[in-house]
Amino acid sequence: MTPPSSLxxxxxxxxTFASREREVYAVNGVSFDxxxxxxxxxxxxxxxxxxxxxxxxxxxxxxxxxxxxxxxQFDGTSMLSCSERQLRRLRGAEISMIFQEPSTSLDPVYxxxxxxxxxxxxxxxxxxxxxxxxAKDLLDLVRIPSAAERLNAYPHEMSGGMRQRVMIALALSCxxxxxxxxxxxxxxxxxxxxxxxxxxxxxQKELGLSVIFVTHDVxxxxxxxAKVAVMYAGQIVEYGKLRDVVRDPRxxxxxxxxxxxxxxxxxxxxxxxxxxxxxxxxxPLGICGFAPRCPxxxxxxxxxxxxxxxxxxxxxxxxxxxxxxxxxxxTAHSPK
Amino acid sequence: MDDNDKIARNATxxxxxxxxxxxxxxxxxxxxxxxxxxxxxxxxGRARVDVVRAVDGLDFRVAxxxxxxxxxxxxxxxxxxxxxxxxxxEPDAGEVVLDGLPVGSAQGISVKAMRxxxxxxxxxxxxxxxxxxxxxxxxxxxxxxxxxxxxxxARQAEAMLEAVGLDPELYARRYPHELxxxxxxxxxxxxxxxxxxxxxxxxxxxxxxxxxxxxxxLNLLEDLKRxxxxxxxxxxxxxxxxxxISDRILVMYLGQIVEIGPVDKIYDNPQHPYTQALLxxxxxxxxxxxxxxxxxxxxxxxxxxxxxxCRFRTRCPHAETVxxxxxxxxxxxxIGTQVACHMLVDGSGHSQAKRYVA
Numbered sequence: 001m002t003p004p005s006s007l008x009x010x011x012x013x014x015x016t017f018a019s020r021e022r023e024v025y026a027v028n029g030v031s032f033d034x035x036x037x038x039x040x041x042x043x044x045x046x047x048x049x050x051x052x053x054x055x056x057x058x059x060x061x062x063x064x065x066x067x068x069x070x071x072x073q074f075d076g077t078s079m080l081s082c083s084e085r086q087l088r089r090l091r092g093a094e095i096s097m098i099f100q101e102p103s104t105s106l107d108p109v110y111x112x113x114x115x116x117x118x119x120x121x122x123x124x125x126x127x128x129x130x131x132x133x134x135a136k137d138l139l140d141l142v143r144i145p146s147a148a149e150r151l152n153a154y155p156h157e158m159s160g161g162m163r164q165r166v167m168i169a170l171a172l173s174c175x176x177x178x179x180x181x182x183x184x185x186x187x188x189x190x191x192x193x194x195x196x197x198x199x200x201x202x203x204q205k206e207l208g209l210s211v212i213f214v215t216h217d218v219x220x221x222x223x224x225x226a227k228v229a230v231m232y233a234g235q236i237v238e239y240g241k242l243r244d245v246v247r248d249p250r251x252x253x254x255x256x257x258x259x260x261x262x263x264x265x266x267x268x269x270x271x272x273x274x275x276x277x278x279x280x281x282x283x284p285l286g287i288c289g290f291a292p293r294c295p296x297x298x299x300x301x302x303x304x305x306x307x308x309x310x311x312x313x314x315x316x317x318x319x320x321x322x323x324x325x326x327x328x329x330x331t332a333h334s335p336k
Numbered sequence: 337m338d339d340n341d342k343i344a345r346n347a348t349x350x351x352x353x354x355x356x357x358x359x360x361x362x363x364x365x366x367x368x369x370x371x372x373x374x375x376x377x378x379x380x381g382r383a384r385v386d387v388v389r390a391v392d393g394l395d396f397r398v399a400x401x402x403x404x405x406x407x408x409x410x411x412x413x414x415x416x417x418x419x420x421x422x423x424x425x426e427p428d429a430g431e432v433v434l435d436g437l438p439v440g441s442a443q444g445i446s447v448k449a450m451r452x453x454x455x456x457x458x459x460x461x462x463x464x465x466x467x468x469x470x471x472x473x474x475x476x477x478x479x480x481x482x483x484x485x486x487x488x489x490a491r492q493a494e495a496m497l498e499a500v501g502l503d504p505e506l507y508a509r510r511y512p513h514e515l516x517x518x519x520x521x522x523x524x525x526x527x528x529x530x531x532x533x534x535x536x537x538x539x540x541x542x543x544x545x546x547x548x549x550x551x552x553x554l555n556l557l558e559d560l561k562r563x564x565x566x567x568x569x570x571x572x573x574x575x576x577x578x579x580x581i582s583d584r585i586l587v588m589y590l591g592q593i594v595e596i597g598p599v600d601k602i603y604d605n606p607q608h609p610y611t612q613a614l615l616x617x618x619x620x621x622x623x624x625x626x627x628x629x630x631x632x633x634x635x636x637x638x639x640x641x642x643x644x645x646c647r648f649r650t651r652c653p654h655a656e657t658v659x660x661x662x663x664x665x666x667x668x669x670x671i672g673t674q675v676a677c678h679m680l681v682d683g684s685g686h687s688q689a690k691r692y693v694a
Contacts, residue, residue: 045546046517159635160410189409190573191632194617198630216546219576219619223626243623260551262576263621264603270558271580273551277516 008034013070026052028234039211044231093123096171100183102163106155113151138169161192233289240315250317356436363398368430390416392591403568405582413591455528459540461520465512472508478530496526518549590647597673607675658685
């Protein structure tokens with residue numbers, strides 16, 4: 001079933017958080033594959049389960065409160081059946097992650113050089129001196145000027161963009177195969193955001209990394225490119241090449257998200273907001289999660305979770321509308 | 337709909353509030369300045385005092401009924417400016433004139449009177465609501481401040497909730513933590529409007545919201561503006577949103593205005609190198625035209641002890657010696673905007689000055 005070349009293969013992943021008072025069905029049946037050297041964008045709004053999915057890949061959720069089901073195969077290892085000990089070996093070394101807020105992800109009381117070298121020493125058992133030398137190379141790699149001096153800087157002495165570069169260096173320090181990026185540019189200024197996006201794209205090419213990039217921003221997703229999975233209510237509602245999804249969105253949620261994103265040319269026009277709010281995930285959905293907000297909803301939408309349909313090769317939409325539509329015409333590809 | 341009509345009536349019911357007449361700018365800001373001193377450790381008597389020049393001599397006007405967008409990166413002083421306009425921090429110099437009346441001076445109006453006409457919506461929708469008050473009470477508080485008795489205030493609060501698209505039956509008795517971010521921001525807007533202001537300062541009011549919710553709130557702001565004849569100052573780092581909502585924009589860099597003018601003119605033809613960089617740093621929405629080259633490198637410098645002369649010169653591709661020596665003044669540009677750049681002033685000493693003028 002899984003193509004043999006997949007670096008990461010996720011099948012029917014479900015993640016449920018349970019506390020005494022309530023349960024949250026955060027991820028409901030997510031499946032996707034990432035090939036070596038491939039970039040995938042997880043696009044969705046807050047609460048859509050994109051970050052939960054991402055963190056589940058490393059089993060970062062609190063073990064006592066989290067129930068996983070399904071299958072996550074990473075490079076031949078089944079992540080969900082790994083022990084904590086095995087996971088610790090993989091985290092950072094094989095799969096690593098960068099977060100949204102670089103200032104809270106770095107330890108304020110250690111110099112950044114020490115933080116990077118600690119990771120290298122821990123995973124590879126090399127000497128502190130060798131690790132510090134590697135740390136300097138890493139800071140060069142992420143284009144930090146005068147890297148040798150910056151090793152001795154504390155996180156608070158750096159700007160936000162610089163700190164995010166340090167986070168990227170830290171994540172890349174043990175040559176991971178898969179980089180998970182959880183909204184790494186959201187907290188940054190506009191002129192810095194584009195620098196980090198371009199840096200990540202360059203590094204991905206240079207190092208042949210696989211990257212899963214989580215974002216809520218359609219513009220950022222377009223810049224990152226490659227493949228995109230649109231998430232809503234813990235499900236992937238649409239999946240395909242970014243160009244196809246942006247040019248010809250098939251799922252009503254994707255259409256709504258794209259038309260409610262403010263961009264040039266909308267001035268003076270009323271925005272096409274999606275009415276309502278995402279569903280409460282305190283019980284299993286059992287229906288199309290978007291049905292309550294969908295302008296095209298009918299009975300079939302509430303009789304079970306719609307199966308994935310494929311309007312074109314490599315393009316998936318979980319919407320019953322697909323059945324009554326003709327396959328994509330050739331004109332749908334041309335701009336506008 | 338009855339409630340909506342009532343809100344509209346309330347907003348217009350007092351024509352006397354418009355003291356200056358329609359041509360009088362609602363807000364005039366003159367040479368407004370705020371520096372924050374930072375104490376640094378040192379030997380006694382030799383302690384260095386660093387100064388954050390958060391807002392450094394701003395001049396601008398806001399006409400009645402317009403939306404002025406303020407853009408800039410973090411640390412450029414946008415939020416300090418908003419607080420200065422509300423008198424939440426004391427300016428070091430300069431004055432704010434509301435509808436012809438200087439705020440906080442004997443000839444003008446008091447700060448309290450100003451605040452009944454100017455209200456603010458903050459960025460952090462959670463931190464700006466009292467966690468121990470129901471949202472109905474929170475909004476009614478504003479009405480009570482206006483001298484309305486509590487029963488009527490509660491009724492008006494419900495009308496306000498409805499005006500911002502929340503069902504009072506469901507929401508009036510809830511606490512802030514029971515709401516989503518978008519709902520909380522609607523509450524903040526409702527609370528600000530409960531005082532029936534004329535000017536609403538929105539400080540990154542939609543920045544924390546999801547796109548589909550952001551669109552709802554932007555639509556709401558447009559509706560409310562029309563219905564209640566409001567004037568907005570819309571502060572944001574999101575250039576697409578600012579373009580959508582603003583009539584004019586003001587671009588700030590390290591406490592100063594670098595460019596100000598009608599939004600279409602600036603977006604179509606930015607004159608200042610910083611505005612150009614800022615606009616080209618926007619993520620492309622077109623998969624066939626991705627950003628390839630870096631529009632600008634580096635981070636915004638620290639606002640403590642900013643560069644001499646033009647503050648943008650450390651990141652500017654056109655910087656020359658004159659830029660370090662002389663601070664460019666905001667001057668009318670070619671296309672109806674005002675720009676602070678030596679390249680646009682003939683005889684400024686910048687080698688490219690001629691080219692731009694010709």
